[in-house]
Amino acid sequence: MGRRSRTMLTRRQFVTGAAALAAGGALRWAVPATAAPATGPPPARPTPGGVLRVTLGAEPTTLDPHRSSTLFDFHVKDAIFDGLLEDDFTQGPKGQLAESWESPDASTYVFRLRPGLRFHDGQPLTAEAIKFSVERSLTQGTGQPRVLVEQIAATEVLDPRTVRFRLKAPNAAFLLDAADIKVVPPNFDERNPVGSGPFQFVEWVRLRHVRLRKFSGYYQNGRPYLDELVFLPTPDENQKLVLLESGQVEFTDTVPLPRVQAVRQAGRVRVHGIPPGVSPSSYYLLTRADRPPLDNLKVRQAISFAIDRKALLEVTFGEGTLKSNAIPPKHWAFNPQSVSFDERDLPRARRLMSESGVGAVTLQLKHLTSRAEFFPIAQVIQANLAEIGIRVELVPQQIGIWINQVLVQRDFQLGLTGVIPPYDPDSILGNLFSIRRVNGRAIGWRHELFEKQLDQGRSVVRQADRKRVYDHAQLIVQYDAPGIILNERPILYGALPSVQGFAPDVRQHMHFHGVWLAR
């Protein structure tokens, strides 16, 4: 939950999550080679043209890039608007509107724009537009887009192609944030949103579709390849698959987990996804760690040891990865020395329970209903914890209610959700556990040393130095188990075989500027 952590998100989450977002140095964003999307042999030459119809789990709430809050807002916004940098950092920072950048110190960032940039309506995109967009986010923005710019003390236009940000405090990971500041022209009108992204707005018919067409003045030569991009709000996952299999859409934003295997075998539709072990996407069980009985360390450890993560992997039909650490196993910051709950250890869980002095107890588990798998996951937890004398009552809640009760009111004991923090270890550990951010505040776990480690991680630049810091932070958080990680939540997309060039990213963002249709 943080900057662009969503699935289950709200503005409120962003706020804190984003506030959190600091991290990283001028890092080499090392990611294992497997992170590269494997979409078969390198395709022939992209052919331009065609329409790509994409399902969306829900109607966007707004097309104003400075007010977006849901994952669906982000999907559409990423097509219409560009930022200074591309937002997938797994391969390191890549320029989007910015052609180069430098940072004399961790509080000052200077970006040099590409020459000849234009908005969809033809007006030139200059450093003034960057400054305007930052100011607009601050005055009219909400949620995550606003929080991103709150750290900026001053935006200075040095010349039409150069802009300098001075931050209120050092933030070695500011580049990640810069990627998410979307640029709009000074006469921006939400009803006809103009940006500089690969696709330009045509129409939004509520509950029917959002239609975009190719922006021929896009800075990347030849891109986008598609003539049109159409988003179709389709809440039902099975319905999405029917639309895809019958050729009424070319792309779906999710694939129902129970059907993934059958769909793969049938071969009529291709399933795209992130290789396992790379994405920081997780199922996440929050515990109310400042109130009995979950303020008892041994109870939390017992719960984490009692949960059968292999069984949970079956719930997601083998998609995703077995993990109990928020840092994904293939991440450079992953610490294999920290406590692992990957293997269920029932005897140990029972021993911890009896040592805790907490007798038979009933806990309420509030879980989301936004994805089909939350309910069976909650039921597995319920069955697992029954074996260590914890009775679990399940309370299914819609996302708005869940966020209000669990994250805002803190009226919960156990809360089950899904999270995708940004890729930097500061964001991952901070967004999930730090008392200074949304999830951590809900959990109520106070650990000074852990917070100090996070601060230190933001101030050092070399990856090896940062790794040492986060190794330590993982030792703390894995031992204390304030929040419990329950495997990687799989991110899957469905596409017709004709869809080429789609590259899924670890933050569940969909990028279509490189997509083309084979004939």
Add this chain to the structure above:
Amino acid sequence: MHTPPWTRAFAIPRLLGVLRRDRGALVGALLFAAVVLAALFAGALTPYDPLAVRMQERLQLPSARHLLGTDELGRDLFSRILHGGRASLSVGVVAVGIAATAGTAMGLVAGYYGGPLGAVLMRTVDGLLAFPALILAMALTATLGPSLTNAAIAIGIVTIPAFARLAQASALAIKEREFTDAARACGASDLYVLVRVLLPNHLSPLMVQTSVSFANAILTEAALSFLGLGIQPPTPSWGAMLDTGRRYLDQTAWYSMAAGGAILVAVLGLNLLGDGLRDALDPRLRGARTARLAEEHSG
């Protein structure tokens, strides 16, 4: 033992006679008896714990090991269907118990006394009736909190009007009968008349209504559980199984079919039984049937 004449209408002994004559009612009774027995002896009929999660065996098709296959958490479906019957039946018993007791009492009192008291009672019932039953039950369970007990209470409350109106109609008719006058002439108190005269003579329609309402209660419970407002996991419930099963229609259609089949058998059994009882016990219908037969055979 001496039985006063006004209590002779007692209907239970007729039940066996009805079952002998009416094949539909017999089938209904057998189906329902099977459901009841299966629920009572669920533990003995299946070796599986209905709550035991075995993920490696999830979503299996029916086999010798698992007669109806397994659910999404590897739990034995046959076992869950049988245990689910307990929940459905207990909701039925509690709900109909509440409705029959409260409804009949309200109806008899309203019908017997009439006047302002009767008006107040029956307008209250009409008020209840004005709400669609399922919506009212949903609102009640949402307010009380989803659980088996609360579902039973909610269903009981929404079923009160059916019993109350029936009892009031009976009371209006019976209080004009000669044997009621006779009882009163013998110095019987109002309470005696209500309990020993009106109630026994109301038992026939009450039995019919009970069987039909019981079936409705099972259906409503299934609907509430389907919507997540009824019995809470991990306790098995037919309605919840129907809901979950539909997500796995691709993998095993048996899941939903088993849950739906169980609901079908229980409700069909009760309705057949109820129909048979009504045919046999309702004097007007009995007359109509005879008249119809006479018509058919006269030409």
